[in-house]
Amino acid sequence: DQQVKQNSPSLSVQEGRISILNCDYTNSMFDYFLWYKKYPAEGPTFLISISSIKDKNEDGRFTVFLNKSAKHLSLHIVPSQPGDSAVYFCAASVASGTYKYIFGTGTRLKVLA
Amino acid sequence: DTAVSQTPKYLVTQMGNDKSIKCEQNLGHDTMYWYKQDSKKFLKIMFSYNNKELIINETVPNRFSPKSPDKAHLNLHINSLELGDSAVYFCASSQGQGGYGYTFGSGTRLTVV
Numbered sequence: 001d002q003q004v005k006q007n008s009p010s011l012s013v014q015e016g017r018i019s020i021l022n023c024d025y026t027n028s029m030f031d032y033f034l035w036y037k038k039y040p041a042e043g044p045t046f047l048i049s050i051s052s053i054k055d056k057n058e059d060g061r062f063t064v065f066l067n068k069s070a071k072h073l074s075l076h077i078v079p080s081q082p083g084d085s086a087v088y089f090c091a092a093s094v095a096s097g098t099y100k101y102i103f104g105t106g107t108r109l110k111v112l113a
Numbered sequence: 114d115t116a117v118s119q120t121p122k123y124l125v126t127q128m129g130n131d132k133s134i135k136c137e138q139n140l141g142h143d144t145m146y147w148y149k150q151d152s153k154k155f156l157k158i159m160f161s162y163n164n165k166e167l168i169i170n171e172t173v174p175n176r177f178s179p180k181s182p183d184k185a186h187l188n189l190h191i192n193s194l195e196l197g198d199s200a201v202y203f204c205a206s207s208q209g210q211g212g213y214g215y216t217f218g219s220g221t222r223l224t225v226v
Contacts (some may be wrong), residue, residue, distance in 0.1 A: 043205070045216075045217070046216070049213070049214060091214075099210050100145070100161075101214075102156075105155055
């Protein structure tokens with residue numbers, strides 16, 4: 001039962017353009033979402049979060065959008081840089097008690113110079 | 114200075130053996146986790162400890178036993194290793210219940226032959 005899905009295993013984007021990574025979830029109880037970035041042979045690193053009381057959160061070049069009715073979130077990276085090439089995971093949790101994040105399977109982003 | 118460190122980074126062992134993976138965090142966090150990333154790239158939570166108390170225990174074979182001697186350490190002992198245990202195991206920590214996400218270690222790649 002895959003509650004968090006990233007249907008695009010990979011994405012290639014030209015440097016300077018926008019990267020859009022998508023994530024869908026099935027559990028309507030989820031109300032807190034994170035994006036992580038992972039380089040090879042390293043652990044995932046936290047990128048940006050969003051709570052269900054918001055529909056957008058921005059941090060520098062990274063913006064996360066949440067569409068609760070569609071159970072969909074997306075991560076926008078503008079402008080994309082070669083150093084952004086990594087695997088991006090979205091994760092979701094119910095925001096009560098201990099947060100037990102359910103992760104998607106990741107999208108590999110390649111930013112072409 | 115590594116925030117969440119795991120040892121060993123790689124572990125190759127034969128079926129039936131018993132092995133341990135160690136994790137230490139120097140962030141002063143009070144909650145630690147073990148996640149398993151399988152061959153399909155799913156990152157799934159296994160255990161969580163808060164101040165040495167087990168708070169999350171997912172459906173994991175009882176051959177897996179976590180131990181937390183103090184809140185900075187969370188070790189994972191695996192008995193009678195099986196081929197299906199081959200995966201990358203990530204340790205993570207958070208302050209409180211994870212509302213600001215986790216800090217992950219770089220992972221331990223376990224290969225059972």
